[in-house]
Every structure is written in structure tokens, then in C-alpha cells.
Amino acid sequence: MGIFDIFKKKEKERHFDPTNITIRDLGKGYLFEYAIETWTVSALFEYDWGENYFTREFVIKNGATEKFLNIEDDGGLVVTLSEKVKLRKLGEEVCDYIDAHQKPPKKIKYEGVKYYLDEKSPGYCKEIDAANWEELVSFDYLDEEEEKTLCIEQYGEEEFEVTKGIIIDELSISNILPKGDNY
Numbered sequence: 001m002g003i004f005d006i007f008k009k010k011e012k013e014r015h016f017d018p019t020n021i022t023i024r025d026l027g028k029g030y031l032f033e034y035a036i037e038t039w040t041v042s043a044l045f046e047y048d049w050g051e052n053y054f055t056r057e058f059v060i061k062n063g064a065t066e067k068f069l070n071i072e073d074d075g076g077l078v079v080t081l082s083e084k085v086k087l088r089k090l091g092e093e094v095c096d097y098i099d100a101h102q103k104p105p106k107k108i109k110y111e112g113v114k115y116y117l118d119e120k121s122p123g124y125c126k127e128i129d130a131a132n133w134e135e136l137v138s139f140d141y142l143d144e145e146e147e148k149t150l151c152i153e154q155y156g157e158e159e160f161e162v163t164k165g166i167i168i169d170e171l172s173i174s175n176i177l178p179k180g181d182n183y
Contacts (some may be wrong), residue, residue, distance in 0.1 A: 003062030004026060021176040023079065026058055028128065034081070034172060038060050041069075048133065049123040059131065068163060069173075079173070080149050082165025085110075087152075090162065098160065104139050104152045115141035115150040125153075 026032070030041045043059035058069040070080040088095060091112055106117045119140045124133035134155060137175045141150040146167070153161045 002027050021178065023077075023170045023173045023176070024073070025178075026056075026069075026071075026176065027178065030176060031179075034168075035172050039067075042066075044128040045125055046128055047123050047125050047138075049121055058070060063170050068165070070165075074149040079168050079170045080165045081168050082149060082151065082163040083164040085164050087160050101156060103137075103154065104160075108141060110150060113143050113148055115143055118142045129130070 045057040
């Protein structure tokens with residue numbers, strides 16, 4: 001085995017065209033630009049919704065700011081940029097409904113926007129490097145214009161995580177650079 005065989009091996013492992021890296025190629029440690037800011041992918045989660053349907057969620061950071069970039073490809077690419085919200089911020093009415101029914105309501109008004117339940121999806125989630133999957137139910141909401149999102153993920157009977165976001169154009173993610181050891 002010659003010294004250049006190491007480079008050939010790395011070349012075969014590469015799963016993207018380095019001259020044309022797209023949002024579908026994102027991985028942990030990658031850098032990209034969005035809204036004239038540089039973001040780093042700090043973690044990657046995979047969701048299994050059954051019937052061989054998977055989505056990905058990237059935890060992205062820009063200094064102290066942490067957001068989530070979700071990629072769903074179900075016949076067309078849908079990219080959502082979101083941030084965490086505390087459940088109690090959705091208001092007493094929503095929290096009381098969840099306490100009484102063990103699930104969120106079909107309509108939620110938050111920060112002056114009315115969100116409507118679009119999809120309830122049971123599935124499994126795990127960090128890409130983890131061995132074990134965690135069971136969840138995702139309640140996905142959209143506003144009337146289908147531009148803003150609200151997502152409530154339920155883990156077990158009483159653990160809820162909430163994110164609010166916007167649907168963005170995949171082309172608004174640019175200058176994607178893989179982490180250094182991918183070369």
C-alpha cells in the first residue's frame with residue numbers, strides 16, 4: 001500500500017461532490033452561511049417516522065445562539081429553521097389543555113399568530129452517533145400562510161419540547177464547508 005492509497009480511500013468514503021455541496025450533504029462540524037451569518041452544525045439527530053421515512057435535524061450554533069435546522073424530503077425538500085420555546089410560554093390555556101388531555105390542542109395562538117395542527121406523527125429519534133432510539137410523538141403546526149411553524153414533541157406522558165420556526169428556501173443556506181477531516 002503506497003502513501004497515495006490513503007487519499008484514494010478517503011475519496012471513496014466521501015458521499016458528496018466537493019465542488020457542489022448542498023444542504024442534503026450537511027453533517028456534524030460543517031459550516032454554512034445563512035442570513036449573512038456563519039453557523040456551525042454542533043449535533044445531528046435522525047428521526048424515523050416508519051415506512052422507511054426519515055428526517056434530519058441539525059443543531060446549529062452562531063456564537064451563543066442555538067437554533068435547529070430541519071430537513072424533510074418527501075417528494076420535495078422542506079427546510080425549517082426553528083428555536084426552542086418553553087412550553088409555559090404557549091400560555092396557561094395550552095398548558096391546562098395538555099394537563100387535561102395528555103396532548104396539545106388542535107389550534108394554538110402564540111405571539112399573535114394562529115397555528116393549526118397540520119400533522120401528528122409518532123416516531124423515534126436519536127443523535128446520529130447514539131445507539132438507542134427514543135420514542136416520541138410530534139405535533140406539527142402551521143400558520144394560515146404555511147410559512148411559520150410550531151412543533152410540540154412529546155416524550156413519554158409528561159415531557160414536552162417546543163420549537164417555533166419558519167420555512168426557508170434551501171438556497172438561503174450557502175457556502176457549505178465540510179469539517180476539516182472530510183478532505
